[in-house]
Amino acid sequence: MEQTFIMIKPDGVQRGLVGEIIGRFEKKGFSLKGLKLMTVERAFAEKHYADLSAKPFFNGLVEYIISGPVVAMVWEGKNVVVTGRKIIGATNPADSAPGTIRGDYAIDIGRNVIHGSDSVESARKEIALWFPDGTVYWQSSLHPWIYE
Ligand code: ADP
Numbered sequence: 001m002e003q004t005f006i007m008i009k010p011d012g013v014q015r016g017l018v019g020e021i022i023g024r025f026e027k028k029g030f031s032l033k034g035l036k037l038m039t040v041e042r043a044f045a046e047k048h049y050a051d052l053s054a055k056p057f058f059n060g061l062v063e064y065i066i067s068g069p070v071v072a073m074v075w076e077g078k079n080v081v082v083t084g085r086k087i088i089g090a091t092n093p094a095d096s097a098p099g100t101i102r103g104d105y106a107i108d109i110g111r112n113v114i115h116g117s118d119s120v121e122s123a124r125k126e127i128a129l130w131f132p133d134g135t136v137y138w139q140s141s142l143h144p145w146i147y148e
Helices: 010-014 018-028 042-048 058-065 080-088 101-105 120-130
Strands: 003-008 031-038 070-076 114-116
Touching: 003 018, 003 080, 003 120, 010 018, 010 058, 010 070, 018 031, 018 070, 018 080, 018 101, 042 058, 042 120, 070 080, 080 101, 080 114
Parallel strands: none
Antiparallel strands: 003 070, 003 114, 031 070
16 A cells, blocks of 8 residues: 655644644545654755755755654555645645645745655655654554445
């Protein structure tokens, strides 16, 4: 089954959105396979966002991610990478539809509350980076009520 890496950014934690965000993924039917509250070092944040290192906003982005605790998660389910991005909404909250997390809870692109992997390949890399000791193996007893 497909997995994705989801991170509630420091603004999402500070604003008390952890329960709301986890609830949206849970209620959709996705399964939580890894969860931790942590602060990250600058070098770690730079590694996570290495693909964006040439962007003018890179330093500000790294400062933002290291500015407070984040919630790192692994969610599992059919098409969870693409569907997770739909639940999150567009990168710029100004373009995110109401009903999405960013559409409902964010205004500025540099304070957009949540990260989600943008492909199965980046999910694999991000899960390996954030959960080097692996995730939790279990299967929800709701499985037959969610999948046909
Ligand atoms: P996404 O998080 O939707 O996958 P990107 O990978 O393009 O988007 O960018 C990573 C993060 O960098 C965004 O979520 C946002 O916090 C920040 N970011 C992107 N573009 C800008 C920008 N133009 N100005 C400030 N921050 C930005």
